[in-house]
Amino acid sequence: MPTFFLEVLTPERKFFSGEAEEVIFRSVDGEIGILAMHAPTVVAVDVGPLKIKADGKWSEALVTEGFAEIMPDKVIILTDTAEYPEEIDINRAKAAKDRAEERLQKQLSQLEYARSKxxxxxxxxxxxITNPK
Incomplete structure (x- = not known):
C-alpha cells in the first residue's frame, strides 16, 4: 500500500513522525480518512480519536482541536493535545467530566458555556479512548 509522511505536532512535543498508510481523525465536518495521493486541503480537527495505520498495524490516540494540512505525499496535524490511551489519567478525566457537567447545569455566559462544552x-x-467498546 502506498505511504505518505505523517507528522502530528502539539505545542509540547512531536507526537508522531513517520511514514503512514492511512490516518483517520474527526474534523469539524465529520470523520475523515486520508490515504496517499489525497487532494491538497486544510481542515479543522475536532476532539476525537486519531487512528494511524503504519507498517500494516493500527494505533489509536486522542487529539483535541487543531488543523490538518493534507498534501498528496504529506499530512501535518497541528493539535492542542495528542495522547495515547496509556498516557491518559482516567481519574483526572472523570473529575474533569464531572466539573464540566456541573458547570453546564449553571447559568453561564455564552463563552463559559462554550468552554464547558x-x-x-x-x-x-x-x-x-481508554475504554473502547
Missing part, C-alpha cells in the same frame, strides 16, 4: 467533549473523548 469543549471541556466536557475532551473529558468524554479521553474516557472513551
Amino acid at each position: 469543549t471541556a466536557l467533549a475532551r473529558a468524554m473523548a479521553r474516557l472513551k
